[in-house]
Amino acid sequence: MLTRIILFLFILNAGLRAKDITVSASVDRQRIDLDEVISFMVSIEGTSDFPDVAPPRSDGFVIISGPSQSSSIQIVNGAMSASKTIQWRLAPTRTGAQTIQAIDIKYGRKTYSTQAITVTVNVAQSPAVAASRTPTPGPAPGSPPARSVSSPSDGLFLKAEVPKITVYKGEELPVSFTLYFQNVRNYAPQKLPDAKGFWTELFPEKRNPSVSTETINGVAYKKATLRRLALFPTTTGDLTIDPMQISCEVPAPSQRRRSVFDDFFDDSFFSDPFSGTKTVQIQSEPLKIRVRELPGTGQPAGFSGAVGNYVIESSIDTLQTRQNQALTLRYSISGSGNINSVKLPPLELPSNVEIFEPKVERRVNNQGKSIRGSVTYEYVLIPRTSGRLRIPALNFVFFDPAGGRYQTSTAQGYAVNVNAVDQADFASSAGFRKEEISLLGSDIRFINRDDPHWRPIGSSVFKRVWFWLFNLIALGLVAGSSGFHWWLEKMAGNSLFSRRRRALSRAQQLLKEIQTELGQEQTDAVCGKLDRSLRGFISDRLGLAPSGLGPREIQAALEKHRVDPDLREIVIAILSELEQLRFLPGSLGLEDFERLYERVNELLMKLIKVL
């Protein structure tokens, strides 16, 4: 069952969607004057859910009102027919044949287009412009605008009214735009007044302005206030409030009817579109306003430019608080004037209070006769230290334009008791971890009374002797052992080197043997050994073959090594002496031998220095 219903709904829906619509566009007149207004209508038929329609586009027309819509749904013989009409009021901006472009309307998946419409716009009929203007109070208007403004026959004009034309800078200037009329069917604001050099606040626009009557120059007018503004001058000097422009629909003179529907704001377009109404553009006179500077004399310190009539009040949420606990301090300035330009004077609070950026709230009340409002500053303060926190009274200085003098309103000051935080509260206020909270209850640990290991402040290991000493020792060990190792290697691998190294010790070894033998009568053996030691020493040191080394070869070798000639002489002399002694045994006594031994020993010591 359910599926059937759904299926049915689906089909129905599909059927409705599939339905074609028809769209068409039309105007009420094909020929108009430049000062007239046409109605442009788009009607859609064939659906009840109406698509959106874009406003008409045309170079030669501006939309002065609309869109207004009307729709009707009829069911005849079970068939539903719906239609909707959307209407705009268009005013021409230039003469000639003007085309209102076709409008595309999207419905479902299709796009429907209306036809383009051409309207012929004639030059405005001269009498309407040339006619003398309705007498209006105030200064004479400037050059008459090209388009039709009000004419006496229309019996209507727009007047901008101000209570005074000289104001202080920042003072509120209420401006009301009042329409004086005799018979108006409809009106549409075209241009809101522009006021350069003013801060503008709008009063709410009434749907149905109340109408009263007034007689001007013997002519009875109805009057209705269309719009009210509050202007706050922001600069000084002569300023101008530009005119406001509206377009009104008045009954055409040919068919002026005093109908019972003579209400001011008759919104029904369709009552009789062709009854001969005509549209008139009217504008108010521009207003010249003189803005005075605020009096410089008597301007109190702390004046920040507020003009109006204000009262400042303060409030605080508590007078008893704890350290690190936030409290809220509120200042509220209320009164009449331009509340948007009101600033709170800076707070002067002690430095042990943390102040956060205030929350500022402005309320503007435009319902009454003048602009009123209030601004609230909400400060959050956190006292960081305990004690009495003094919040001084705050003076707010403003200029009262009604009295023409400066006035001061004072907000009450406060003294807040800030209690010190005990540990438990402290823990709850800050984000502590569990183990930290358990620590909070405990006290610090007791002092250390051991004998301290003193060291000079700023002392460093790298300034200590022992550090570098031991490092040098290590370096010496490495270097020394490496050198020793190198020496061992060389001795083992190089015979010349080892002979040279061992030359002296071998020679001395021999001499030692001689010393033990000196006591015995073996002179030839002693001489031979002395000779061998000297000869062997020289050959070892010079790397020569020991055999066949005669005095001549030794002489040559010594000469080659640039040994001192005197020393050479001694060497040769001793060697030849020893040679002789070897073959003359027993020729020398013990003392002579000892002398000879000493001479050889001496010679060795000399030679080791030069060889």
Next chain:
Amino acid sequence: MQRFELFYILLLALIPVLLPAQGAVDFHFQKGNALYLEEQYPEAIQEYEAVLHNGLESAELYYNLGNSYYKAGRLGKAILNYERALKLRPKDDNIRFNLQLSNLRVKDRIDVPPDFFLLRWNRNMVQTLTVRGWARLFTLLLLMTSGVFAIRQMLNLNRFRRLCRSGLLALAIATFLTLLPLLQRYGMEHSRAYGIILQSSTKSLAAPQEGSTELFIVHEGTRVQVLDYDGDWSKTKLIDGKQAWVRSRDLEII
């Protein structure tokens, strides 16, 4: 009590005669301890500070001084001295405990981002010894290495040659690896990159001049990293990375 004081005065009068400089320092320290026991914290602080005036320091002194400042309610100074004590003796449980407790009372609660575990291991390792300890270890290892090297060079060790070589290699690596924590520890102890705020609330400004934008307020005891100096101003960095200028006299380098 009066007798006690008289005793002190007598001792004080005798000090220059009896004791060398080291002894005077010890006396100040002992007297400071006694005054702390008597809960005369400001006087104890004076005694301990006198030791520092003599140019000597020790972890015990900084610890006791920190305690005295804590008891006297000067949180910033207390934390400063605990940090200094910790520099000399980073593993000391009492110092760490008191520092932690003091830090709880600091108004600025800045969450420290957790370190990478390798960094943490490294720091723990480096902190096991002081600079002196590391230097001793380094020297010992260096001597051993060079000794083994020398023996190997000079003696003919046919049978132990291989063993000797691997031992030497191990010792050389160990020596080199000791050098790294030594230098790190040296850097830690002699670092002047951190300071403690001493004023109860210090404005941190955007530029090193009076009247520039105030960025935030730091409170007494907050540890900051000092990046730069400009006249009377120090550029500081909080643990969470916020940077600002504070007056140099409002903080003291650890």
